Amino acid sequence: MEYGNNTLLREETPSEKISRYSQLLSGQLHRLRQELYPPEAHKLLRSFSSVDVARLIGVSESTIRQLDLDGEGPTPTRLANGRRSYTLQQINAIREVLAARKKGDEAVNILPRRRDGEKLQVIACANFKGGSAKTTTSTHLAHYLALRGYRVLAIDLDPQASLSAMFGVQPEFDVEPNCTLFGALRYDDGRRTLGDVIRPTYFDNLDLVPANLELAEFEHIVPTAIASGASTGENIFFRRIRNVLNEVDDRYDVVVIDCPPQLGFLTLGALFASTGLLITLHPQMLDLASCNQFLGMSSDLMAVIENNGGEMNLDWMRFLVTRHNPNDSPQTRVVGLLRALFGEDVLTSPALESTAVANAGLEKKSLYELEPGAIGRETLKRALESMDSVNREIEDLLRSSWGRAL
Known part of the structure; x- marks a missing residue:
């Protein structure tokens, strides 16, 4: 209870308190970004x-x-x-x-770009559980492929917009209404083309479709669209992402989608559109149990889609062990279990736990953006070797899908 000018002021409601904290944090994040990227708050790639x-x-x-x-x-x-x-x-x-x-x-x-007859590669990075390094993986993969000479489109499909933040885009300040993938997926007259919501980044040949909270609206409009008959045939919800990607098929070689940490309509659409599925997994028993639930639910929902005329066209599916500490005995046992169960569907290279990744993340950067000398030379070298090994395996999968010699 607070007093001011002899007037009894009412206590904040929980919603008001949360709103106040949200505004305080949002303002501070905006100030921090201005300090990191002055004077125009735009990121630049190192030379x-x-x-x-x-x-x-x-x-x-x-x-x-x-x-x-x-x-x-x-x-x-x-x-x-x-x-x-x-x-x-x-x-x-x-x-x-x-x-x-x-x-x-x-x-x-x-110059490894697509040739005639080679289809657009769409990689969905997914898991049921937060904290599995999906965004870290998606960011580093998109950066790696752009540095290798591919034309890349990164799509942030998570309303929390962590991937967007890694590209220096603050959702509440930099993303206008109807400027996420939702704008291209919606069923009403407000729908835009995918090209309208794509924006260039500070990486040459790497574009971004940013995210913000409006993406969550897709989960609400789909049931209404189904009930009204708008979500049928080619317009059915699980074909929606694949169809909008067809609008820009000739502009890119690879699309990297950072999926939200739940199995909703957005994630199902991403899975249906994908040619490759990357499931990130932190090697802990709780994460393993959560991954089991993700696989079970995914299987059931994909079967429903297939039974309703949806054809999945995955060229490959791989599990990626993330934030792995090879000196941690319980983690090592979990990795061994995964390899015993899933064989070659587990990427050979794990993404090792590293202070370099954590330190880069504090500046909203990938390892590929760090200037030499930004952190300890050997620490950065080991982290880059690990990340390069992971991404090189994924690149080999892309090349194999195109029928190219490895």
Whole structure:
């Protein structure tokens, strides 16, 4: 009970208190973002040395230097120490130059975009339980593929918008109404094309469909659409995401979808649209039990979809062990159990637990965004080796789906 000016003030209701805390936290997050990314609050991707460029493209550093000396390709920035510095956009321009000199597989390895007859790859990153590193996995996979030269669309399907935040997008300030995937999925006259809600990011050839709380509306409108007859045939809810992706099929090689941590209409739509399913799993018994529930419910609901004319077209499904500590004996036993049960459907490489990932996350960055020297060199090196191994396996699955030699 509070008093002011001799007037008895009523106590806050729980909803008012929660609203006040929400506004306080939202304002503080906005101020922190302004401090991290002044003056326009936009993230920028770091530049890359000629050594980095050679490693990303898969050629020798001397090849990169010679291009510059010959005046071919983009002109790099010269640093004070005389070394060359390249943006990702310049790296992709170099890929174009080098690929034009090659034929067949050599050209494809340098510029790995889809060729005629190769279908769009759609990867859904999903699990029933929060805390399984879905967003961390989705972010690093999207960044890795963009750095490798693919054209990538990242879709944040979680109303909590963690993936959007990793791209420097604060949902309550930066995402206007009807500017999430919901805008392209809705059944009324407010529906927009997918192209209208896609926005470029600070990564060349990596675009984003951001999220905010309005995505949760899809879970409410689907039952109404079913009852009214609007959700039938090609417009049925589980075909909705696949159909809107067809609108931009020619613009991308890979779509990465960060699914919400529940098995609702949005997640089912993402699973139906996917060519690859990545199930993240923290190796603890409670997480294992939750994953079992996710698999059981997914199986039942997919069977219902299949019985109603929906055809699932998954090229692959893999379990990814996340936040793994190989020195933790109980975790090691859980990983062994998973491999015994699911065999090659468990990715060979786990995503190791690392302070580097945690520290990068505090700045809303992936490991690929960190400047050399931002954290301990060996710590960053081990974390990057682990993340690269995971993403390289997934890239191999994509290439295999396209029928390319590994």
